[in-house]
Amino acid sequence: MRVWVDRMLRGGEVMRGVLFDADATGTVVAETSGVPRPDDAVALQVAAPGFANAHSHAFHRALRGRTHESGSFWTWRELMYRAAGRLTPDLYREFATAVFSEMAAAGWTSVGEFHYVHHRPDGTPYPDHAMEIALADAAEAAGIRLVLLDTLYLAGGIGRPLAAEQLRFGGGSVDRWLERWHALRAELDGRSPLVTIGAALHSVRAVPRDALSAAVGGLPASVPLHIHLSEQPAENDACVAAHGLTPTALLAAEGVLSPRLSVVHATHLTEADIRMLADAGVTAVFCPTTEADLGDGIGPALELHDAGVRIAVGSDQNAVVDPLLELRALEAGERMRSLRRGRFTPAQLWRIGSDDGYAALGLPAPARLGGPLDLVEIDARTVRTAGGALEQLPLTATASDVRRTVIGGRVVSRDSDDTADALQRSIASLFGEAP
16 A cells, blocks of 8 residues: 655655555555655645544534533533433444544544443343444444543442443443453454554543552553543542542552553643643543533643643544544633643644544554554645645644545545435434434
Protein backbone atom coordinates (compact mmCIF):
# COMPACT_ATOMS: atom_id res chain seq x y z
CA MET A 1 0.00 0.00 0.00
CA ARG A 2 1.34 3.41 -1.01
CA VAL A 3 0.02 6.89 -0.28
CA TRP A 4 1.55 10.11 -1.66
CA VAL A 5 0.77 13.50 -0.14
CA ASP A 6 1.39 16.70 -2.05
CA ARG A 7 1.47 18.85 1.11
CA MET A 8 1.89 16.99 4.38
CA LEU A 9 1.15 18.84 7.64
CA ARG A 10 3.19 17.52 10.54
CA GLY A 11 4.83 19.08 13.56
CA GLY A 12 3.71 22.56 12.55
CA GLU A 13 5.50 22.29 9.21
CA VAL A 14 4.41 21.70 5.62
CA MET A 15 6.32 18.98 3.79
CA ARG A 16 6.09 18.55 0.02
CA GLY A 17 5.74 15.33 -1.93
CA VAL A 18 5.73 12.78 0.90
CA LEU A 19 5.43 9.10 -0.07
CA PHE A 20 4.40 6.50 2.52
CA ASP A 21 4.78 2.76 2.01
CA ALA A 22 2.88 0.39 4.30
CA ASP A 23 2.91 -3.36 4.82
CA ALA A 24 -0.11 -5.66 4.84
CA THR A 25 -1.01 -4.62 8.40
CA GLY A 26 -1.15 -0.95 7.41
CA THR A 27 2.08 -0.09 9.25
CA VAL A 28 4.43 2.48 7.71
CA VAL A 29 7.63 0.77 6.58
CA ALA A 30 9.12 3.60 4.53
CA GLU A 31 8.72 7.37 4.16
CA THR A 32 10.32 9.58 1.50
CA SER A 33 9.84 13.29 0.99
CA GLY A 34 10.36 15.55 -1.99
CA VAL A 35 9.35 12.95 -4.56
CA PRO A 36 6.87 13.11 -7.47
CA ARG A 37 3.70 11.07 -7.28
CA PRO A 38 4.17 7.41 -8.27
CA ASP A 39 1.51 5.95 -10.53
CA ASP A 40 0.71 3.17 -8.05
CA ALA A 41 0.04 5.43 -5.03
CA VAL A 42 -3.16 6.95 -3.71
CA ALA A 43 -2.69 10.71 -4.06
CA LEU A 44 -3.82 13.20 -1.40
CA GLN A 45 -3.53 16.97 -1.76
CA VAL A 46 -3.34 18.39 1.79
CA ALA A 47 -3.18 15.83 4.59
CA ALA A 48 -2.21 15.42 8.23
CA PRO A 49 -1.73 12.44 10.56
CA GLY A 50 -5.06 10.91 11.55
CA PHE A 51 -7.03 12.17 14.54
CA ALA A 52 -7.50 10.05 17.66
CA ASN A 53 -10.87 10.00 19.37
CA ALA A 54 -9.52 9.20 22.81
CA HIS A 55 -12.92 8.92 24.53
CA SER A 56 -16.21 7.73 23.07
CA HIS A 57 -19.46 6.14 24.21
CA ALA A 58 -20.89 5.12 20.85
CA PHE A 59 -24.42 4.46 22.09
CA HIS A 60 -24.70 8.01 23.47
CA ARG A 61 -25.02 9.14 19.84
CA ALA A 62 -28.68 8.14 20.20
CA LEU A 63 -29.26 11.16 22.47
CA ARG A 64 -28.25 13.78 19.91
CA GLY A 65 -31.12 16.19 19.34
CA ARG A 66 -33.15 14.77 22.24
CA THR A 67 -31.60 16.21 25.41
CA HIS A 68 -30.41 19.72 24.61
CA GLU A 69 -33.26 21.88 25.82
CA SER A 70 -32.72 21.91 29.60
CA GLY A 71 -31.60 20.02 32.64
CA SER A 72 -28.19 18.91 33.90
CA PHE A 73 -25.74 16.07 33.54
CA TRP A 74 -27.87 14.08 35.98
CA THR A 75 -31.15 14.53 34.06
CA TRP A 76 -29.32 13.75 30.79
CA ARG A 77 -28.14 10.52 32.42
CA GLU A 78 -31.69 9.26 32.85
CA LEU A 79 -32.32 9.23 29.10
CA MET A 80 -28.92 7.66 28.57
CA TYR A 81 -29.96 4.77 30.83
CA ARG A 82 -33.15 4.38 28.80
CA ALA A 83 -31.18 4.02 25.58
CA ALA A 84 -28.66 1.65 27.18
CA GLY A 85 -31.46 -0.56 28.45
CA ARG A 86 -32.70 -1.38 24.94
CA LEU A 87 -29.38 -2.29 23.33
CA THR A 88 -28.91 -5.83 22.02
CA PRO A 89 -25.81 -7.22 20.34
CA ASP A 90 -27.41 -7.13 16.89
CA LEU A 91 -28.77 -3.62 17.34
CA TYR A 92 -25.47 -2.39 18.75
CA ARG A 93 -23.57 -3.88 15.80
CA GLU A 94 -25.73 -1.95 13.33
CA PHE A 95 -25.78 1.24 15.38
CA ALA A 96 -22.06 1.28 16.20
CA THR A 97 -21.17 0.60 12.56
CA ALA A 98 -23.04 3.76 11.63
CA VAL A 99 -21.49 5.79 14.48
CA PHE A 100 -17.98 4.59 13.66
CA SER A 101 -18.60 5.34 9.98
CA GLU A 102 -19.66 8.86 10.93
CA MET A 103 -16.42 9.22 12.90
CA ALA A 104 -14.22 7.98 10.07
CA ALA A 105 -15.89 10.31 7.57
CA ALA A 106 -15.26 13.19 9.98
CA GLY A 107 -11.53 12.46 10.20
CA TRP A 108 -11.27 10.34 13.33
CA THR A 109 -8.97 7.47 12.33
CA SER A 110 -8.89 5.74 15.73
CA VAL A 111 -11.33 5.57 18.62
CA GLY A 112 -11.08 4.57 22.25
CA GLU A 113 -14.49 3.11 23.02
CA PHE A 114 -15.14 3.38 26.78
CA HIS A 115 -17.40 0.35 26.91
CA TYR A 116 -19.50 -0.77 29.86
CA VAL A 117 -22.75 -2.14 28.36
CA HIS A 118 -21.60 -5.71 28.87
CA HIS A 119 -24.60 -7.83 29.83
CA ARG A 120 -28.33 -8.28 29.41
CA PRO A 121 -30.51 -5.67 31.14
CA ASP A 122 -30.96 -7.92 34.18
CA GLY A 123 -27.19 -8.33 34.53
CA THR A 124 -26.88 -11.89 33.22
CA PRO A 125 -23.98 -12.33 30.79
CA TYR A 126 -24.34 -12.77 27.08
CA PRO A 127 -22.48 -15.79 25.72
CA ASP A 128 -19.14 -15.34 23.99
CA HIS A 129 -18.68 -11.59 24.72
CA ALA A 130 -21.53 -10.76 22.37
CA MET A 131 -21.64 -6.99 23.02
CA GLU A 132 -17.87 -6.61 22.75
CA ILE A 133 -17.71 -8.65 19.54
CA ALA A 134 -20.50 -6.49 18.14
CA LEU A 135 -18.29 -3.41 18.64
CA ALA A 136 -15.30 -5.14 17.06
CA ASP A 137 -17.45 -6.17 14.09
CA ALA A 138 -18.71 -2.59 13.78
CA ALA A 139 -15.21 -1.11 13.76
CA GLU A 140 -14.06 -3.52 11.08
CA ALA A 141 -17.12 -2.80 8.96
CA ALA A 142 -16.58 0.95 9.29
CA GLY A 143 -12.84 0.61 8.73
CA ILE A 144 -11.86 2.56 11.86
CA ARG A 145 -9.09 1.66 14.30
CA LEU A 146 -10.67 0.58 17.61
CA VAL A 147 -9.16 0.34 21.08
CA LEU A 148 -11.88 -1.34 23.12
CA LEU A 149 -11.57 0.10 26.64
CA ASP A 150 -13.45 -2.59 28.50
CA THR A 151 -14.70 -0.95 31.69
CA LEU A 152 -15.00 -2.02 35.32
CA TYR A 153 -18.27 -0.82 36.85
CA LEU A 154 -19.23 -2.10 40.31
CA ALA A 155 -21.29 0.50 42.20
CA GLY A 156 -24.11 2.98 41.65
CA GLY A 157 -22.22 5.66 43.57
CA ILE A 158 -19.85 5.82 46.51
CA GLY A 159 -21.26 3.41 49.07
CA ARG A 160 -24.31 2.58 46.93
CA PRO A 161 -25.22 -0.64 45.07
CA LEU A 162 -25.97 -0.68 41.38
CA ALA A 163 -29.41 0.64 40.49
CA ALA A 164 -31.69 -1.50 38.34
CA GLU A 165 -30.77 0.43 35.18
CA GLN A 166 -27.06 -0.14 35.89
CA LEU A 167 -27.16 -3.91 36.31
CA ARG A 168 -26.04 -4.60 32.76
CA PHE A 169 -22.92 -2.52 33.36
CA GLY A 170 -21.86 -4.42 36.47
CA GLY A 171 -18.68 -6.44 36.66
CA GLY A 172 -19.84 -8.48 39.66
CA SER A 173 -16.45 -8.24 41.38
CA VAL A 174 -12.91 -7.28 40.46
CA ASP A 175 -11.93 -10.92 40.05
CA ARG A 176 -14.90 -11.71 37.80
CA TRP A 177 -14.23 -8.64 35.66
CA LEU A 178 -10.54 -9.48 35.34
CA GLU A 179 -11.36 -13.06 34.35
CA ARG A 180 -13.76 -11.77 31.70
CA TRP A 181 -11.26 -9.13 30.54
CA HIS A 182 -8.47 -11.67 30.00
CA ALA A 183 -10.84 -14.01 28.15
CA LEU A 184 -11.95 -11.14 25.93
CA ARG A 185 -8.35 -10.22 25.23
CA ALA A 186 -7.64 -13.78 24.10
CA GLU A 187 -10.78 -13.69 21.92
CA LEU A 188 -9.70 -10.48 20.17
CA ASP A 189 -5.99 -11.31 19.91
CA GLY A 190 -4.94 -11.59 16.28
CA ARG A 191 -8.44 -10.96 15.00
CA SER A 192 -7.65 -7.77 13.09
CA PRO A 193 -4.92 -5.11 12.95
CA LEU A 194 -7.72 -2.58 13.47
CA VAL A 195 -8.92 -3.92 16.84
CA THR A 196 -7.00 -3.97 20.13
CA ILE A 197 -8.07 -3.98 23.77
CA GLY A 198 -7.43 -1.63 26.66
CA ALA A 199 -9.14 -1.22 30.02
CA ALA A 200 -11.00 1.40 32.02
CA LEU A 201 -12.21 2.01 35.53
CA HIS A 202 -15.46 3.88 35.18
CA SER A 203 -14.88 6.41 37.98
CA VAL A 204 -14.32 6.65 41.72
CA ARG A 205 -18.12 6.69 41.93
CA ALA A 206 -18.49 3.31 40.25
CA VAL A 207 -15.34 1.53 41.46
CA PRO A 208 -14.97 1.28 45.27
CA ARG A 209 -11.66 2.24 46.82
CA ASP A 210 -10.73 -1.32 47.77
CA ALA A 211 -11.16 -2.42 44.15
CA LEU A 212 -8.95 0.19 42.48
CA SER A 213 -5.51 -1.25 43.16
CA ALA A 214 -6.70 -4.83 42.71
CA ALA A 215 -8.07 -4.00 39.26
CA VAL A 216 -4.91 -2.24 38.16
CA GLY A 217 -2.71 -4.98 39.53
CA GLY A 218 -4.59 -7.65 37.60
CA LEU A 219 -4.06 -6.00 34.22
CA PRO A 220 -0.99 -6.31 31.99
CA ALA A 221 1.26 -3.26 32.39
CA SER A 222 1.31 -2.78 28.63
CA VAL A 223 -2.38 -1.96 28.12
CA PRO A 224 -3.77 1.59 28.27
CA LEU A 225 -5.99 2.40 31.23
CA HIS A 226 -8.64 5.15 31.34
CA ILE A 227 -10.93 6.62 34.00
CA HIS A 228 -13.51 9.42 34.26
CA LEU A 229 -12.13 11.97 36.73
CA SER A 230 -13.70 14.97 38.45
CA GLU A 231 -16.29 15.60 35.76
CA GLN A 232 -18.76 17.02 38.27
CA PRO A 233 -18.34 18.94 41.56
CA ALA A 234 -20.77 16.46 43.12
CA GLU A 235 -18.31 13.64 42.40
CA ASN A 236 -15.53 15.55 44.16
CA ASP A 237 -17.73 16.36 47.14
CA ALA A 238 -18.84 12.76 47.56
CA CYS A 239 -15.25 11.48 47.33
CA VAL A 240 -13.96 13.96 49.90
CA ALA A 241 -16.88 13.15 52.22
CA ALA A 242 -16.24 9.40 51.97
CA HIS A 243 -12.45 9.28 51.89
CA GLY A 244 -11.14 12.69 52.90
CA LEU A 245 -9.41 12.85 49.51
CA THR A 246 -10.12 14.33 46.12
CA PRO A 247 -10.61 11.75 43.35
CA THR A 248 -7.08 12.44 42.08
CA ALA A 249 -5.58 12.04 45.54
CA LEU A 250 -7.55 8.80 46.00
CA LEU A 251 -6.11 7.41 42.75
CA ALA A 252 -2.63 8.43 43.87
CA ALA A 253 -3.09 6.75 47.25
CA GLU A 254 -4.21 3.52 45.58
CA GLY A 255 -1.37 3.43 43.05
CA VAL A 256 -3.55 4.06 40.00
CA LEU A 257 -1.72 7.11 38.66
CA SER A 258 0.93 6.17 36.08
CA PRO A 259 2.06 7.10 32.55
CA ARG A 260 -0.34 4.57 31.03
CA LEU A 261 -3.36 6.23 32.67
CA SER A 262 -5.65 8.68 30.88
CA VAL A 263 -8.00 10.75 33.03
CA VAL A 264 -11.11 11.84 31.15
CA HIS A 265 -12.64 15.31 31.65
CA ALA A 266 -10.41 16.41 34.57
CA THR A 267 -12.69 19.42 34.84
CA HIS A 268 -12.73 20.31 38.53
CA LEU A 269 -9.17 19.95 39.82
CA THR A 270 -7.21 21.55 42.62
CA GLU A 271 -3.65 22.81 42.16
CA ALA A 272 -2.48 19.79 44.14
CA ASP A 273 -4.42 17.50 41.79
CA ILE A 274 -2.66 19.03 38.80
CA ARG A 275 0.75 18.50 40.38
CA MET A 276 -0.04 14.85 41.16
CA LEU A 277 -1.24 14.17 37.62
CA ALA A 278 1.85 15.83 36.15
CA ASP A 279 4.25 14.01 38.46
CA ALA A 280 2.66 10.68 37.44
CA GLY A 281 2.97 11.40 33.69
CA VAL A 282 -0.70 10.80 32.92
CA THR A 283 -2.70 11.99 29.90
CA ALA A 284 -5.79 14.19 30.33
CA VAL A 285 -8.53 13.64 27.76
CA PHE A 286 -10.80 16.63 27.24
CA CYS A 287 -14.13 16.36 25.44
CA PRO A 288 -15.00 20.05 24.98
CA THR A 289 -18.22 19.71 23.00
CA THR A 290 -19.65 17.25 25.53
CA GLU A 291 -18.44 19.23 28.52
CA ALA A 292 -20.17 22.26 27.02
CA ASP A 293 -23.34 20.37 26.09
CA LEU A 294 -23.72 18.88 29.57
CA GLY A 295 -22.79 22.08 31.37
CA ASP A 296 -19.85 20.38 33.05
CA GLY A 297 -17.54 23.40 32.98
CA ILE A 298 -14.18 24.25 31.42
CA GLY A 299 -11.25 22.26 32.74
CA PRO A 300 -7.69 23.52 33.30
CA ALA A 301 -6.25 22.16 30.07
CA LEU A 302 -3.47 24.70 29.70
CA GLU A 303 -2.39 24.42 33.34
CA LEU A 304 -2.18 20.66 32.93
CA HIS A 305 -0.30 20.98 29.64
CA ASP A 306 2.16 23.49 31.06
CA ALA A 307 2.74 21.22 34.07
CA GLY A 308 3.74 18.40 31.71
CA VAL A 309 0.49 16.47 31.35
CA ARG A 310 -0.14 15.19 27.85
CA ILE A 311 -3.48 16.36 26.43
CA ALA A 312 -5.83 14.48 24.08
CA VAL A 313 -9.41 15.00 22.92
CA GLY A 314 -12.49 12.85 22.42
CA SER A 315 -16.10 13.03 21.29
CA ASP A 316 -17.52 11.36 24.44
CA GLN A 317 -21.33 11.41 24.02
CA ASN A 318 -21.05 12.09 20.27
CA ALA A 319 -23.40 15.07 20.31
CA VAL A 320 -20.73 16.39 17.94
CA VAL A 321 -18.56 14.11 15.81
CA ASP A 322 -15.83 16.42 14.54
CA PRO A 323 -12.17 16.32 15.64
CA LEU A 324 -11.49 19.82 14.33
CA LEU A 325 -14.33 21.29 16.37
CA GLU A 326 -13.07 19.50 19.49
CA LEU A 327 -9.65 21.09 19.01
CA ARG A 328 -11.13 24.49 18.33
CA ALA A 329 -13.38 24.22 21.37
CA LEU A 330 -10.38 23.28 23.52
CA GLU A 331 -8.67 26.51 22.46
CA ALA A 332 -11.89 28.53 22.74
CA GLY A 333 -12.43 27.35 26.30
CA GLU A 334 -8.94 28.47 27.25
CA ARG A 335 -9.54 31.88 25.67
CA MET A 336 -12.79 32.32 27.56
CA ARG A 337 -11.19 31.34 30.85
CA SER A 338 -8.17 33.60 30.45
CA LEU A 339 -9.56 36.47 28.33
CA ARG A 340 -6.51 35.99 26.09
CA ARG A 341 -5.99 34.59 22.58
CA GLY A 342 -3.50 32.04 21.32
CA ARG A 343 -3.42 29.72 24.31
CA PHE A 344 -2.49 26.56 22.39
CA THR A 345 -0.47 27.05 19.22
CA PRO A 346 -1.71 25.41 16.01
CA ALA A 347 1.24 23.01 16.17
CA GLN A 348 0.21 21.98 19.70
CA LEU A 349 -3.38 21.45 18.57
CA TRP A 350 -2.24 19.17 15.74
CA ARG A 351 -0.24 17.10 18.24
CA ILE A 352 -3.08 16.99 20.79
CA GLY A 353 -5.50 15.78 18.14
CA SER A 354 -3.19 13.17 16.70
CA ASP A 355 0.04 11.90 18.27
CA ASP A 356 -0.95 12.45 21.90
CA GLY A 357 -4.37 10.93 21.38
CA TYR A 358 -2.80 7.86 19.80
CA ALA A 359 -0.41 7.58 22.73
CA ALA A 360 -3.38 7.73 25.15
CA LEU A 361 -4.79 4.69 23.33
CA GLY A 362 -1.51 2.80 23.51
CA LEU A 363 -0.91 3.23 19.78
CA PRO A 364 2.22 4.44 17.99
CA ALA A 365 2.02 7.86 16.38
CA PRO A 366 0.27 7.75 12.99
CA ALA A 367 1.93 8.50 9.67
CA ARG A 368 5.37 7.79 11.15
CA LEU A 369 7.81 4.98 10.48
CA GLY A 370 6.60 2.01 12.51
CA GLY A 371 3.19 3.56 13.12
CA PRO A 372 -0.13 3.05 11.35
CA LEU A 373 -0.63 4.72 7.97
CA ASP A 374 -3.56 6.82 9.16
CA LEU A 375 -4.13 10.15 7.42
CA VAL A 376 -6.80 12.80 7.00
CA GLU A 377 -7.08 14.78 3.77
CA ILE A 378 -8.49 18.28 4.34
CA ASP A 379 -9.75 20.56 1.58
CA ALA A 380 -7.90 23.87 1.92
CA ARG A 381 -10.06 25.65 -0.66
CA THR A 382 -13.57 25.61 0.81
CA VAL A 383 -15.54 28.64 1.95
CA ARG A 384 -14.24 27.97 5.47
CA THR A 385 -10.59 27.32 4.70
CA ALA A 386 -9.76 29.31 1.55
CA GLY A 387 -7.05 31.90 2.00
CA GLY A 388 -5.81 30.67 5.36
CA ALA A 389 -2.43 29.25 6.33
CA LEU A 390 -2.41 25.45 6.16
CA GLU A 391 -0.89 25.21 9.62
CA GLN A 392 -3.97 26.94 11.08
CA LEU A 393 -6.54 24.53 9.66
CA PRO A 394 -7.55 23.34 13.18
CA LEU A 395 -8.88 26.86 13.73
CA THR A 396 -10.73 27.17 10.41
CA ALA A 397 -11.74 23.73 9.10
CA THR A 398 -14.53 21.41 10.19
CA ALA A 399 -15.37 17.79 9.42
CA SER A 400 -17.23 19.10 6.36
CA ASP A 401 -13.82 19.92 4.90
CA VAL A 402 -12.47 16.37 5.28
CA ARG A 403 -12.17 14.94 1.78
CA ARG A 404 -10.85 11.46 2.49
CA THR A 405 -9.75 9.43 5.49
CA VAL A 406 -6.98 6.85 5.17
CA ILE A 407 -6.78 4.14 7.84
CA GLY A 408 -4.12 1.47 7.63
CA GLY A 409 -3.22 2.67 4.14
CA ARG A 410 -6.75 2.25 2.79
CA VAL A 411 -9.18 4.99 1.89
CA VAL A 412 -12.23 4.57 4.12
CA SER A 413 -15.51 5.60 2.59
CA ARG A 414 -19.14 4.86 3.26
CA ASP A 415 -22.17 6.36 1.61
CA SER A 416 -23.43 9.16 3.86
CA ASP A 417 -27.05 8.37 3.05
CA ASP A 418 -26.52 4.75 4.12
CA THR A 419 -24.96 5.91 7.38
CA ALA A 420 -27.81 8.34 8.05
CA ASP A 421 -30.40 5.65 7.31
CA ALA A 422 -28.68 3.22 9.69
CA LEU A 423 -28.54 5.86 12.42
CA GLN A 424 -32.21 6.72 11.96
CA ARG A 425 -33.26 3.08 12.02
CA SER A 426 -31.14 2.16 15.04
CA ILE A 427 -32.10 5.17 17.13
CA ALA A 428 -35.79 4.62 16.39
CA SER A 429 -35.41 1.05 17.64
CA LEU A 430 -33.71 2.22 20.83
CA PHE A 431 -36.60 4.50 21.67
CA GLY A 432 -39.41 2.25 20.39
CA GLU A 433 -40.34 4.59 17.53
CA ALA A 434 -41.15 4.10 13.87
CA PRO A 435 -38.05 4.83 11.77
